[in-house]
Amino acid sequence: MKRKRSLPLSRVYRLLEPGPVVLLTTARKGRANVMPMSWHTMIDFEPPLVGCVVSDRNFTFESLKATRECVINIPTVELAPAVVGCGNTSGRRVDKFERFGLTAEPASRVEAPLVAECYANLECKVVDTRMAARYDLFILEVVAAWIDPSRKRPETIHHRGGGLFMVAGREIKLPSGKP
Amino acid sequence: MKRKRSLPLSRVYRLLEPGPVVLLTTARKGRANVMPMSWHTMIDFEPPLVGCVVSDRNFTFESLKATRECVINIPTVELAPAVVGCGNTSGRRVDKFERFGLTAEPASRVEAPLVAECYANLECKVVDTRMAARYDLFILEVVAAWIDPSRKRPETIHHRGGGLFMVAGREIKLPSGKP
Numbered sequence: 001m002k003r004k005r006s007l008p009l010s011r012v013y014r015l016l017e018p019g020p021v022v023l024l025t026t027a028r029k030g031r032a033n034v035m036p037m038s039w040h041t042m043i044d045f046e047p048p049l050v051g052c053v054v055s056d057r058n059f060t061f062e063s064l065k066a067t068r069e070c071v072i073n074i075p076t077v078e079l080a081p082a083v084v085g086c087g088n089t090s091g092r093r094v095d096k097f098e099r100f101g102l103t104a105e106p107a108s109r110v111e112a113p114l115v116a117e118c119y120a121n122l123e124c125k126v127v128d129t130r131m132a133a134r135y136d137l138f139i140l141e142v143v144a145a146w147i148d149p150s151r152k153r154p155e156t157i158h159h160r161g162g163g164l165f166m167v168a169g170r171e172i173k174l175p176s177g178k179p
Numbered sequence: 180m181k182r183k184r185s186l187p188l189s190r191v192y193r194l195l196e197p198g199p200v201v202l203l204t205t206a207r208k209g210r211a212n213v214m215p216m217s218w219h220t221m222i223d224f225e226p227p228l229v230g231c232v233v234s235d236r237n238f239t240f241e242s243l244k245a246t247r248e249c250v251i252n253i254p255t256v257e258l259a260p261a262v263v264g265c266g267n268t269s270g271r272r273v274d275k276f277e278r279f280g281l282t283a284e285p286a287s288r289v290e291a292p293l294v295a296e297c298y299a300n301l302e303c304k305v306v307d308t309r310m311a312a313r314y315d316l317f318i319l320e321v322v323a324a325w326i327d328p329s330r331k332r333p334e335t336i337h338h339r340g341g342g343l344f345m346v347a348g349r350e351i352k353l354p355s356g357k358p
Contacts, residue, residue: 011340017217018337018345019198038196041220043232043314051230051316053222077351084353131310135222135318137230158197158337158347161190163355166197168337169348172256174263176342 007120007145012048013179015074015120015147016040018168020156021083023073024054025104026063027112032104033091034115035060036083038159040072045179048142050124055136059091064138068126069110072140073118077155077167082117084163109144119151186299186324191227192358194253194299194326195219197347199335200262202252203233204283205242206291211283212270213294214239215262217338219251224358227321229303234315238270243317247305248289251319252297256334256346261296263342288323298330 007015016022024037039053050072054061064070075083082100089096097104104113107123114121123146128139158166186194195201204213218232229251233240243249254262261279268275276283283292286302293300302325307318337345 014340017198018339019196039221041230041232042218043316049314051220051232051314053220053230080351080353084355088354088356135228135230137222139314155348157351160197160350161193161358163353163357165351165353167348167351169334169346171339172259172336172344172346174259174342174344175267176263177267178342179340 003148003150004146005149007147009048009142009145010046012122012142012145013042013045015122016042016050018156019158020074021159021165023075023083023086023115023118024060025071025073025112025115026060026067026069028063028067032097032113033059033063034086034096034102035091036087043139050140050142052138052140053136054138061136064126065129065132067111069112070124070126070140071107071110071112071114072122072124073115074120074156075118077157079117080157080165083157107144114146119148119154121146182327182329183325184328186326188227188321188324189225191301191321191324192221192224194301195221195229197335198337199253200338200344202254202262202265202294202297203231203239204250204252204291204294205239205246205248207242207246211276211292212238212242213265213275213281214270215266222318228306229319229321231317231319232315233317240315243305244308244311246290248291249303249305249319250286250289250291250293251301251303252294253299253335254297256336258296259336259344262336286323293325298327298333300325
């Protein structure tokens with residue numbers, strides 16, 4: 001992790017609240033996979049809990065259930081073609097890291113790899129699968145977080161459906177009393 | 180609903196996937212309330228299911244549990260000061276519609292009002308409260324949806340924490356095979 005520093009877990013919500021498309025990595029039987037995901041939400045601040053929806057039609061679903069580990073990687077706009085490519089292929093047939101030029105780096109607390117090209121990486125344990133059967137909904141706890149401190153205003157991408165993505169725009173500051 | 184048209188329920192996910200701050204309205208005993216919310220995710224396409232986290236410290240929590248109805252209203256950047264104002268006050272003490280110049284309009288399927296100034300409004304029924312006690316997580320079904328068709332690129336706002344908001348930026352189109 002050359003360029004990245006550890007991010008306090010209390011700050012993790014700041015990365016996911018704006019709703020970016022993320023890349024979810026898993027590893028099972030020595031084989032890593034990666035899929036884009038837009039259906040996620042913060043659930044608690046600290047320890048950071050995240051709810052995410054992974055369809056049982058996806059190759060990732062079984063890995064997540066079996067290994068109970070994953071990494072949420074947050075890409076920026078220059079990775080958009082790779083993100084869409086990962087969504088259009090299945091890890092059942094393709095090594096997506098190789099196909100889309102993504103670099104798998106070892107994580108510190110889980111077997112699933114970090115995507116080196118992403119500006120932030122959240123190592124997660126699955127802590128609740130009771131909603132997986134009915135809603136494909138998993139509850140994750142973030143156990144370690146990494147961020148590239150040089151990226152002050154990351155141009156995250158946000159899916160608007162049908163291949164249309166909104167790129168993070170300008171920032172405004174308002175006197176919010178909330179975290 | 181002068182300017183708005185009905186939105187097909189199959190399109191609802193396109194409004195929430197990018198992760199905008201929304202205004203959640205409820206009504207109980209003839210009294211409406213409104214709170215900003217960033218912790219939400221799509222859960223299914225059609226009927227559209229939405230998971231949302233409402234802290235049990237919020238006035239809205241009890242209304243949601245008791246009435247099992249609400250409206251998700253999506254504001255754009257010109258409403259940002261009102262959104263922050265709604266987050267800094269409690270409906271226990273303040274009529275936030277009056278205080279922040281928001282117009283409550285009748286909904287078609289629920290008692291909770293629409294916020295007229297928002298470019299889209301999703302009328303919701305609470306369909307599952309089993310995760311409310313543990314995670315403050317409610318599962319909503321969108322039963323009617325309204326959109327202002329004149330707003331082609333709504334400048335939604337996305338919370339980055341501590342009063343910092345990202346405003347929706349430019350759009351890019353990529354050959355995604357996904358919805």
